Amino acid sequence: MRTTFSEKHIEALRKSGFRKTWPKGTILIREGERAESVIFLEKGLVKTTAQAPNGYTSLLAIRGAGELIGEVSCLDGRRRSATVTAIQDVAGIAITAERFLTLLNSDSELSFAVMRTISTRLRHSDGQRVASGAHTAGIRVARVLLDLVLQYGEPASDWGADVLQVNVTQAELAGAAGTSRESVVRALRELTRRELVATGRKRIVVLNVRKLHAYVT
Known part of the structure:
Protein backbone atom coordinates (compact mmCIF):
# COMPACT_ATOMS: atom_id res chain seq x y z
CA MET A 1 0.00 0.00 0.00
CA ARG A 2 1.54 3.27 -1.11
CA THR A 3 2.17 5.72 1.71
CA THR A 4 3.18 9.36 1.68
CA PHE A 5 5.59 11.30 3.85
CA SER A 6 5.72 15.10 3.93
CA GLU A 7 8.57 16.93 2.25
CA LYS A 8 9.88 17.78 5.70
CA HIS A 9 10.00 14.09 6.64
CA ILE A 10 11.62 13.12 3.35
CA GLU A 11 14.31 15.75 3.78
CA ALA A 12 15.03 14.48 7.30
CA LEU A 13 15.39 10.93 5.97
CA ARG A 14 17.70 12.08 3.18
CA LYS A 15 19.95 13.95 5.60
CA SER A 16 20.17 10.89 7.85
CA GLY A 17 21.38 8.44 5.20
CA PHE A 18 23.14 8.14 1.88
CA ARG A 19 21.84 7.68 -1.64
CA LYS A 20 22.29 4.27 -3.19
CA THR A 21 21.20 2.43 -6.33
CA TRP A 22 20.32 -1.23 -6.86
CA PRO A 23 20.11 -2.75 -10.37
CA LYS A 24 17.07 -4.82 -11.30
CA GLY A 25 17.25 -8.26 -9.69
CA THR A 26 19.35 -7.12 -6.71
CA ILE A 27 18.32 -8.25 -3.22
CA LEU A 28 18.07 -5.20 -0.96
CA ILE A 29 16.96 -7.08 2.17
CA ARG A 30 17.27 -10.80 2.80
CA GLU A 31 14.89 -12.84 4.96
CA GLY A 32 16.52 -14.04 8.21
CA GLU A 33 19.25 -11.40 8.32
CA ARG A 34 19.73 -8.91 11.12
CA ALA A 35 18.19 -5.50 10.57
CA GLU A 36 21.03 -3.07 9.92
CA SER A 37 19.23 -0.39 7.92
CA VAL A 38 16.01 0.95 6.48
CA ILE A 39 15.60 2.20 2.92
CA PHE A 40 13.48 5.08 1.68
CA LEU A 41 12.62 4.37 -1.95
CA GLU A 42 12.91 7.25 -4.40
CA LYS A 43 12.74 5.46 -7.75
CA GLY A 44 11.72 2.04 -9.06
CA LEU A 45 9.78 -0.90 -7.67
CA VAL A 46 10.68 -3.74 -5.31
CA LYS A 47 8.84 -6.91 -4.37
CA THR A 48 8.61 -8.30 -0.86
CA THR A 49 8.52 -12.09 -0.62
CA ALA A 50 8.61 -14.68 2.15
CA GLN A 51 9.42 -18.37 1.93
CA ALA A 52 7.41 -21.04 3.76
CA PRO A 53 9.10 -24.13 5.26
CA ASN A 54 7.87 -26.19 2.30
CA GLY A 55 9.70 -23.90 -0.10
CA TYR A 56 6.64 -22.01 -1.37
CA THR A 57 7.40 -18.34 -1.96
CA SER A 58 4.61 -15.79 -1.39
CA LEU A 59 4.55 -12.31 -2.83
CA LEU A 60 3.61 -10.13 0.15
CA ALA A 61 3.72 -6.70 -1.44
CA ILE A 62 5.13 -4.45 -4.09
CA ARG A 63 6.60 -1.16 -2.89
CA GLY A 64 7.58 1.95 -4.80
CA ALA A 65 8.80 5.53 -4.59
CA GLY A 66 7.85 7.35 -1.39
CA GLU A 67 7.81 4.23 0.79
CA LEU A 68 10.01 2.91 3.57
CA ILE A 69 11.13 -0.71 3.63
CA GLY A 70 12.76 -2.61 6.46
CA GLU A 71 11.48 -0.35 9.22
CA VAL A 72 9.60 -2.97 11.24
CA SER A 73 12.66 -5.12 11.97
CA CYS A 74 14.58 -2.02 12.97
CA LEU A 75 11.83 -1.13 15.42
CA ASP A 76 11.37 -4.54 17.05
CA GLY A 77 14.98 -5.71 16.77
CA ARG A 78 14.03 -9.06 15.23
CA ARG A 79 15.49 -10.64 12.11
CA ARG A 80 14.10 -9.80 8.70
CA SER A 81 10.79 -11.53 8.03
CA ALA A 82 10.93 -11.16 4.25
CA THR A 83 13.21 -10.66 1.27
CA VAL A 84 13.06 -7.45 -0.77
CA THR A 85 14.19 -7.64 -4.41
CA ALA A 86 14.42 -4.91 -7.05
CA ILE A 87 12.07 -5.63 -9.95
CA GLN A 88 13.27 -2.47 -11.68
CA ASP A 89 16.41 -0.38 -11.31
CA VAL A 90 15.95 1.18 -7.88
CA ALA A 91 17.33 4.28 -6.15
CA GLY A 92 16.82 5.23 -2.54
CA ILE A 93 18.23 6.47 0.75
CA ALA A 94 19.82 3.86 3.04
CA ILE A 95 19.75 4.78 6.73
CA THR A 96 21.43 2.73 9.44
CA ALA A 97 19.09 1.22 12.02
CA GLU A 98 20.80 3.16 14.81
CA ARG A 99 20.48 6.47 12.97
CA PHE A 100 16.86 5.72 12.07
CA LEU A 101 15.89 5.06 15.69
CA THR A 102 17.70 8.19 16.82
CA LEU A 103 15.82 10.19 14.20
CA LEU A 104 12.45 8.82 15.34
CA ASN A 105 13.25 9.61 18.97
CA SER A 106 14.06 13.20 18.07
CA ASP A 107 11.19 13.81 15.64
CA SER A 108 7.76 12.92 17.00
CA GLU A 109 5.99 13.91 13.78
CA LEU A 110 8.11 11.55 11.71
CA SER A 111 7.68 8.83 14.33
CA PHE A 112 3.90 9.20 14.07
CA ALA A 113 4.09 9.12 10.25
CA VAL A 114 6.02 5.84 10.38
CA MET A 115 3.49 4.35 12.81
CA ARG A 116 0.65 5.48 10.54
CA THR A 117 2.39 3.80 7.61
CA ILE A 118 2.68 0.52 9.49
CA SER A 119 -0.96 0.74 10.59
CA THR A 120 -2.12 1.35 7.01
CA ARG A 121 -0.21 -1.68 5.80
CA LEU A 122 -1.65 -3.87 8.56
CA ARG A 123 -5.20 -2.79 7.70
CA HIS A 124 -4.56 -3.52 4.03
CA SER A 125 -3.15 -6.94 4.90
CA ASP A 126 -6.18 -7.70 7.10
CA GLY A 127 -8.49 -6.68 4.27
CA GLN A 128 -6.71 -9.03 1.89
CA ARG A 129 -7.09 -11.94 4.34
CA VAL A 130 -10.82 -11.25 4.72
CA ALA A 131 -11.20 -11.08 0.94
CA SER A 132 -9.37 -14.38 0.52
CA GLY A 133 -12.18 -16.16 2.34
CA ALA A 134 -15.05 -14.22 0.79
Whole structure:
Protein backbone atom coordinates (compact mmCIF):
# COMPACT_ATOMS: atom_id res chain seq x y z
CA MET A 1 0.00 0.00 0.00
CA ARG A 2 1.54 3.27 -1.11
CA THR A 3 2.17 5.72 1.71
CA THR A 4 3.18 9.36 1.68
CA PHE A 5 5.59 11.30 3.85
CA SER A 6 5.72 15.10 3.93
CA GLU A 7 8.57 16.93 2.25
CA LYS A 8 9.88 17.78 5.70
CA HIS A 9 10.00 14.09 6.64
CA ILE A 10 11.62 13.12 3.35
CA GLU A 11 14.31 15.75 3.78
CA ALA A 12 15.03 14.48 7.30
CA LEU A 13 15.39 10.93 5.97
CA ARG A 14 17.70 12.08 3.18
CA LYS A 15 19.95 13.95 5.60
CA SER A 16 20.17 10.89 7.85
CA GLY A 17 21.38 8.44 5.20
CA PHE A 18 23.14 8.14 1.88
CA ARG A 19 21.84 7.68 -1.64
CA LYS A 20 22.29 4.27 -3.19
CA THR A 21 21.20 2.43 -6.33
CA TRP A 22 20.32 -1.23 -6.86
CA PRO A 23 20.11 -2.75 -10.37
CA LYS A 24 17.07 -4.82 -11.30
CA GLY A 25 17.25 -8.26 -9.69
CA THR A 26 19.35 -7.12 -6.71
CA ILE A 27 18.32 -8.25 -3.22
CA LEU A 28 18.07 -5.20 -0.96
CA ILE A 29 16.96 -7.08 2.17
CA ARG A 30 17.27 -10.80 2.80
CA GLU A 31 14.89 -12.84 4.96
CA GLY A 32 16.52 -14.04 8.21
CA GLU A 33 19.25 -11.40 8.32
CA ARG A 34 19.73 -8.91 11.12
CA ALA A 35 18.19 -5.50 10.57
CA GLU A 36 21.03 -3.07 9.92
CA SER A 37 19.23 -0.39 7.92
CA VAL A 38 16.01 0.95 6.48
CA ILE A 39 15.60 2.20 2.92
CA PHE A 40 13.48 5.08 1.68
CA LEU A 41 12.62 4.37 -1.95
CA GLU A 42 12.91 7.25 -4.40
CA LYS A 43 12.74 5.46 -7.75
CA GLY A 44 11.72 2.04 -9.06
CA LEU A 45 9.78 -0.90 -7.67
CA VAL A 46 10.68 -3.74 -5.31
CA LYS A 47 8.84 -6.91 -4.37
CA THR A 48 8.61 -8.30 -0.86
CA THR A 49 8.52 -12.09 -0.62
CA ALA A 50 8.61 -14.68 2.15
CA GLN A 51 9.42 -18.37 1.93
CA ALA A 52 7.41 -21.04 3.76
CA PRO A 53 9.10 -24.13 5.26
CA ASN A 54 7.87 -26.19 2.30
CA GLY A 55 9.70 -23.90 -0.10
CA TYR A 56 6.64 -22.01 -1.37
CA THR A 57 7.40 -18.34 -1.96
CA SER A 58 4.61 -15.79 -1.39
CA LEU A 59 4.55 -12.31 -2.83
CA LEU A 60 3.61 -10.13 0.15
CA ALA A 61 3.72 -6.70 -1.44
CA ILE A 62 5.13 -4.45 -4.09
CA ARG A 63 6.60 -1.16 -2.89
CA GLY A 64 7.58 1.95 -4.80
CA ALA A 65 8.80 5.53 -4.59
CA GLY A 66 7.85 7.35 -1.39
CA GLU A 67 7.81 4.23 0.79
CA LEU A 68 10.01 2.91 3.57
CA ILE A 69 11.13 -0.71 3.63
CA GLY A 70 12.76 -2.61 6.46
CA GLU A 71 11.48 -0.35 9.22
CA VAL A 72 9.60 -2.97 11.24
CA SER A 73 12.66 -5.12 11.97
CA CYS A 74 14.58 -2.02 12.97
CA LEU A 75 11.83 -1.13 15.42
CA ASP A 76 11.37 -4.54 17.05
CA GLY A 77 14.98 -5.71 16.77
CA ARG A 78 14.03 -9.06 15.23
CA ARG A 79 15.49 -10.64 12.11
CA ARG A 80 14.10 -9.80 8.70
CA SER A 81 10.79 -11.53 8.03
CA ALA A 82 10.93 -11.16 4.25
CA THR A 83 13.21 -10.66 1.27
CA VAL A 84 13.06 -7.45 -0.77
CA THR A 85 14.19 -7.64 -4.41
CA ALA A 86 14.42 -4.91 -7.05
CA ILE A 87 12.07 -5.63 -9.95
CA GLN A 88 13.27 -2.47 -11.68
CA ASP A 89 16.41 -0.38 -11.31
CA VAL A 90 15.95 1.18 -7.88
CA ALA A 91 17.33 4.28 -6.15
CA GLY A 92 16.82 5.23 -2.54
CA ILE A 93 18.23 6.47 0.75
CA ALA A 94 19.82 3.86 3.04
CA ILE A 95 19.75 4.78 6.73
CA THR A 96 21.43 2.73 9.44
CA ALA A 97 19.09 1.22 12.02
CA GLU A 98 20.80 3.16 14.81
CA ARG A 99 20.48 6.47 12.97
CA PHE A 100 16.86 5.72 12.07
CA LEU A 101 15.89 5.06 15.69
CA THR A 102 17.70 8.19 16.82
CA LEU A 103 15.82 10.19 14.20
CA LEU A 104 12.45 8.82 15.34
CA ASN A 105 13.25 9.61 18.97
CA SER A 106 14.06 13.20 18.07
CA ASP A 107 11.19 13.81 15.64
CA SER A 108 7.76 12.92 17.00
CA GLU A 109 5.99 13.91 13.78
CA LEU A 110 8.11 11.55 11.71
CA SER A 111 7.68 8.83 14.33
CA PHE A 112 3.90 9.20 14.07
CA ALA A 113 4.09 9.12 10.25
CA VAL A 114 6.02 5.84 10.38
CA MET A 115 3.49 4.35 12.81
CA ARG A 116 0.65 5.48 10.54
CA THR A 117 2.39 3.80 7.61
CA ILE A 118 2.68 0.52 9.49
CA SER A 119 -0.96 0.74 10.59
CA THR A 120 -2.12 1.35 7.01
CA ARG A 121 -0.21 -1.68 5.80
CA LEU A 122 -1.65 -3.87 8.56
CA ARG A 123 -5.20 -2.79 7.70
CA HIS A 124 -4.56 -3.52 4.03
CA SER A 125 -3.15 -6.94 4.90
CA ASP A 126 -6.18 -7.70 7.10
CA GLY A 127 -8.49 -6.68 4.27
CA GLN A 128 -6.71 -9.03 1.89
CA ARG A 129 -7.09 -11.94 4.34
CA VAL A 130 -10.82 -11.25 4.72
CA ALA A 131 -11.20 -11.08 0.94
CA SER A 132 -9.37 -14.38 0.52
CA GLY A 133 -12.18 -16.16 2.34
CA ALA A 134 -15.05 -14.22 0.79
CA HIS A 135 -14.22 -14.50 -2.91
CA THR A 136 -13.38 -17.13 -5.46
CA ALA A 137 -9.76 -17.55 -6.53
CA GLY A 138 -10.54 -15.85 -9.84
CA ILE A 139 -11.95 -12.75 -8.18
CA ARG A 140 -9.06 -12.63 -5.70
CA VAL A 141 -6.59 -12.67 -8.57
CA ALA A 142 -8.47 -9.88 -10.35
CA ARG A 143 -8.66 -7.77 -7.17
CA VAL A 144 -4.94 -8.12 -6.48
CA LEU A 145 -4.17 -7.25 -10.09
CA LEU A 146 -6.40 -4.17 -9.88
CA ASP A 147 -4.71 -3.11 -6.65
CA LEU A 148 -1.25 -3.48 -8.20
CA VAL A 149 -2.06 -1.59 -11.39
CA LEU A 150 -3.72 1.28 -9.52
CA GLN A 151 -0.69 1.73 -7.28
CA TYR A 152 2.21 0.85 -9.56
CA GLY A 153 0.91 0.54 -13.08
CA GLU A 154 3.13 1.79 -15.89
CA PRO A 155 2.09 2.87 -19.39
CA ALA A 156 1.97 -0.01 -21.85
CA SER A 157 2.74 2.14 -24.86
CA ASP A 158 2.73 -0.79 -27.24
CA TRP A 159 -0.94 -1.35 -26.40
CA GLY A 160 -2.13 2.22 -26.80
CA ALA A 161 -2.93 5.28 -24.71
CA ASP A 162 -4.25 4.90 -21.13
CA VAL A 163 -3.31 1.21 -21.03
CA LEU A 164 -1.31 0.13 -17.97
CA GLN A 165 0.90 -2.83 -17.16
CA VAL A 166 2.40 -4.37 -14.02
CA ASN A 167 5.69 -6.22 -14.06
CA VAL A 168 4.80 -9.37 -12.14
CA THR A 169 4.94 -13.03 -13.08
CA GLN A 170 2.02 -15.42 -12.80
CA ALA A 171 3.77 -17.17 -9.91
CA GLU A 172 4.15 -13.86 -8.04
CA LEU A 173 0.52 -13.01 -8.67
CA ALA A 174 -0.46 -16.42 -7.29
CA GLY A 175 1.49 -15.70 -4.10
CA ALA A 176 -0.13 -12.30 -3.69
CA ALA A 177 -3.63 -13.71 -4.22
CA GLY A 178 -3.06 -16.70 -1.94
CA THR A 179 -3.88 -19.22 -4.63
CA SER A 180 -2.19 -21.65 -7.02
CA ARG A 181 -0.49 -20.79 -10.27
CA GLU A 182 -3.05 -22.97 -12.03
CA SER A 183 -5.84 -20.79 -10.60
CA VAL A 184 -4.04 -17.68 -11.81
CA VAL A 185 -3.76 -19.17 -15.31
CA ARG A 186 -7.51 -19.86 -15.32
CA ALA A 187 -8.30 -16.39 -13.96
CA LEU A 188 -6.14 -14.65 -16.54
CA ARG A 189 -7.65 -16.77 -19.28
CA GLU A 190 -11.11 -15.55 -18.22
CA LEU A 191 -9.94 -11.92 -17.97
CA THR A 192 -8.37 -12.22 -21.40
CA ARG A 193 -11.62 -13.65 -22.79
CA ARG A 194 -13.43 -10.60 -21.40
CA GLU A 195 -10.80 -8.37 -23.04
CA LEU A 196 -9.78 -6.93 -19.68
CA VAL A 197 -6.13 -8.03 -19.70
CA ALA A 198 -3.37 -9.31 -21.96
CA THR A 199 -0.36 -11.28 -20.78
CA GLY A 200 3.27 -11.18 -21.75
CA ARG A 201 6.65 -12.26 -20.46
CA LYS A 202 6.87 -11.17 -16.80
CA ARG A 203 4.13 -8.59 -17.26
CA ILE A 204 0.35 -8.33 -17.25
CA VAL A 205 -1.36 -5.59 -19.25
CA VAL A 206 -4.66 -4.20 -17.97
CA LEU A 207 -6.54 -3.04 -21.03
CA ASN A 208 -9.34 -1.24 -19.19
CA VAL A 209 -8.94 -0.35 -15.51
CA ARG A 210 -12.52 0.90 -15.17
CA LYS A 211 -13.99 -2.33 -16.51
CA LEU A 212 -11.68 -4.43 -14.36
CA HIS A 213 -12.89 -2.49 -11.31
CA ALA A 214 -16.49 -3.14 -12.30
CA TYR A 215 -15.71 -6.85 -12.72
CA VAL A 216 -14.48 -7.28 -9.14
CA THR A 217 -17.16 -5.16 -7.42
